Amino acid sequence: MCGIAGYIGDRNAPEILFDMLKRLEYRGYDSAGIACISDQGVTVFKDKGKVDEVRGKVDCEKILSKTGIAHTRWATHGEPSEYNAHPHSDCTGRFIVAHNGIIENYKDLRAGLTGRGHKFESETDTEVIPHLIEELYTESFEAAFREALKKLRGSFAIVAISTLEPDKILIARKDSPLIVGLGNGENFIASDTPAILPNTKKILILDDFDYGVVTKNSVAIKDIQTGDELKKKVQTIQWNIKQAEKEGYPHFMLKEIFEEPEAVKNAIKALKGVEDIAKKLTRYKRIYFVACGTASYAGLMGKYLLERFSIPSDAVSASEFRYSTINTIDSDCAIIAVSQSGETADTIASVKKAKDKGAYILSIVNVLGSTLTRISDDNIYTYSGPEIAVASTKAYLGQMTSITVLGLYLAREFGKIDGDYVNEIIDDISNLPGKIQQILSNEDEIKELARKLSDKDIFFYIGRRLNYPTALEGALKIKEISYVHAEAYPAGELKHGPLALLEKGVPVVAINPNDDLLEKMDSNIQEARARNAIILVVGENGDLKTPMIDPLLSPILYVVPLHLFAYYISVFKGLDPDKPRNLAKSVTVE
Ligand code: G6P
Numbered sequence: 001m002c003g004i005a006g007y008i009g010d011r012n013a014p015e016i017l018f019d020m021l022k023r024l025e026y027r028g029y030d031s032a033g034i035a036c037i038s039d040q041g042v043t044v045f046k047d048k049g050k051v052d053e054v055r056g057k058v059d060c061e062k063i064l065s066k067t068g069i070a071h072t073r074w075a076t077h078g079e080p081s082e083y084n085a086h087p088h089s090d091c092t093g094r095f096i097v098a099h100n101g102i103i104e105n106y107k108d109l110r111a112g113l114t115g116r117g118h119k120f121e122s123e124t125d126t127e128v129i130p131h132l133i134e135e136l137y138t139e140s141f142e143a144a145f146r147e148a149l150k151k152l153r154g155s156f157a158i159v160a161i162s163t164l165e166p167d168k169i170l171i172a173r174k175d176s177p178l179i180v181g182l183g184n185g186e187n188f189i190a191s192d193t194p195a196i197l198p199n200t201k202k203i204l205i206l207d208d209f210d211y212g213v214v215t216k217n218s219v220a221i222k223d224i225q226t227g228d229e230l231k232k233k234v235q236t237i238q239w240n241i242k243q244a245e246k247e248g249y250p251h252f253m254l255k256e257i258f259e260e261p262e263a264v265k266n267a268i269k270a271l272k273g274v275e276d277i278a279k280k281l282t283r284y285k286r287i288y289f290v291a292c293g294t295a296s297y298a299g300l301m302g303k304y305l306l307e308r309f310s311i312p313s314d315a316v317s318a319s320e321f322r323y324s325t326i327n328t329i330d331s332d333c334a335i336i337a338v339s340q341s342g343e344t345a346d347t348i349a350s351v352k353k354a355k356d357k358g359a360y361i362l363s364i365v366n367v368l369g370s371t372l373t374r375i376s377d378d379n380i381y382t383y384s385g386p387e388i389a390v391a392s393t394k395a396y397l398g399q400m401t402s403i404t405v406l407g408l409y410l411a412r413e414f415g416k417i418d419g420d421y422v423n424e425i426i427d428d429i430s431n432l433p434g435k436i437q438q439i440l441s442n443e444d445e446i447k448e449l450a451r452k453l454s455d456k457d458i459f460f461y462i463g464r465r466l467n468y469p470t471a472l473e474g475a476l477k478i479k480e481i482s483y484v485h486a487e488a489y490p491a492g493e494l495k496h497g498p499l500a501l502l503e504k505g506v507p508v509v510a511i512n513p514n515d516d517l518l519e520k521m522d523s524n525i526q527e528a529r530a531r532n533a534i535i536l537v538v539g540e541n542g543d544l545k546t547p548m549i550d551p552l553l554s555p556i557l558y559v560v561p562l563h564l565f566a567y568y569i570s571v572f573k574g575l576d577p578d579k580p581r582n583l584a585k586s587v588t589v590e
Helices: 013-027 051-055 106-115 128-136 141-150 252-258 260-269 274-281 293-308 345-356 371-375 394-413 419-440 443-453 465-482 491-496 518-529 551-572
Strands: 003-008 031-038 041-048 065-073 095-103 154-162 169-174 179-182 187-190 202-205 210-214 219-223 286-291 313-317 333-339 360-365 378-381 458-463 485-490 507-511 534-539
Touching: 003 013, 003 095, 003 154, 003 169, 013 031, 013 051, 013 065, 013 187, 031 051, 031 095, 041 051, 065 095, 065 154, 095 128, 106 128, 128 141, 128 154, 141 154, 141 169, 141 210, 169 187, 179 219, 252 260, 252 551, 260 394, 260 419, 260 551, 274 360, 274 378, 274 394, 286 293, 286 345, 293 313, 293 333, 293 394, 293 465, 293 551, 333 345, 333 394, 345 360, 345 371, 360 371, 360 394, 371 378, 394 419, 394 551, 419 551, 443 551, 458 465, 458 491, 458 518, 465 485, 465 507, 465 551, 485 491, 491 518, 507 518, 507 551, 518 534, 534 551
Parallel strands: 286 313, 286 333, 333 360, 360 378, 458 485, 458 507, 507 534
Antiparallel strands: 003 065, 003 187, 031 041, 031 065, 095 154, 154 169, 169 210, 179 187, 179 202, 210 219
């Protein structure tokens, strides 16, 4: 949700900043901009459009600057346009700011500043920041910046420069991620690690209420309230640059689908501590899975898995949990937060509130060092590697693998499942990557099916129990990247409404594992077939064929053809599956 970047060093700042923005584009791509300081003063260039479109209008080499800030936007306040694009300046053009987050009290601040003669050029909440700095400036950029920060309510990651002190970039964070990449004689600032990977793996992570002063040779992180300098541990990013490149694939999404076998392998490798965590979880009366988007379906699968072993649990969307379910949370509850990025605003807010009420917090997360990992009691990392496409795929498989193993250990701790059976299934999990590979080698068949159905304007997905979340995930993927209406229903619900919409030629995707409900699913499929719907069965003998698998593991396997299918529907529609309209990968606002 908006990506911000900063560079200070000896190289051409505009080039580096646009490169960094390109790697942050998954966070938003409706407009982009840079502001660089040079001998000629400050050059601000911004416009509507994706990073490459905006970059194409700038002659970077002509801007002889070694210090600058940049922004790629996902609009919250004000439509995507040149004037709403960041960076934003004060009235005098001396203070320039790029921001990710939402300044909740911007209306009051703006009214006050307007009353004092400030002129605003955009509809954004962000623009109050440079004007506040202007208003509070006496003789120190840093002092004015810090005083301005104290007046802001809401969430922010900020980079700011000033023509008055061109040798530094000021930065700050509250509830929106921000890191500093440490180079030799140069430093980088970014919302997320992929942006700095080509240049350094050494990073400092800012915490909420931190601000910082970054020069080419130094980084000082300080406390907004006291101004005292804070000691921060230098961390090393584990990812490599190749992992964040397309490596010959036409889209990140396809590359990431083809990394699904690896995602399962990595999740298993990292599961050493899970037995201890499962023991801890037995102390709690109720377990809640809390997450957003695709991660919430992994959580829902977890709920069905635990219920399979009579362990009370629930799965709630974080945006609902934080305002409703939270009223029922106490120290007898355990929260399992699931998130690829570890930065999703609603998930983080839910966890913070639950923690305040004494709940135990376990997070299942991909990104090391992310906010969620730092506020949880325990973390299980999925180690899926960087996921760049906006629509989550491989991270989902990592999450489901971790949740499945955790669920099985928990069931064993509660004495609900035989230990040998658990070992057998864990063995089966290690065969999953090979089985996923088998599905991926049928890419051409799945592609052909997608080609045939790419002109459909509605899809239904049905499943039961553990695979109801698979149906939800299949439908979400179609919606997200193809802009086609897709509905997922528990198969038994079909006759309570959606059946009325079924007519000749409407595709119904039925997730049909070989389990004790196979016949029930078959009946539901017949009900749809009788209305002349096009039926696509996912299963051992299905149209989207899957290898034999223990039904408990079927959600991890059965989603793979659905990911590929959705990808190709989007491609056949001529869309960009990596960058769906109106969406962003890391949703750091409410
Ligand atoms: C956005 C993304 C989804 C993702 C969801 C949750 O909506 O587009 O792909 O599943 O956020 O993100 P998280 O990082 O918390 O898993």
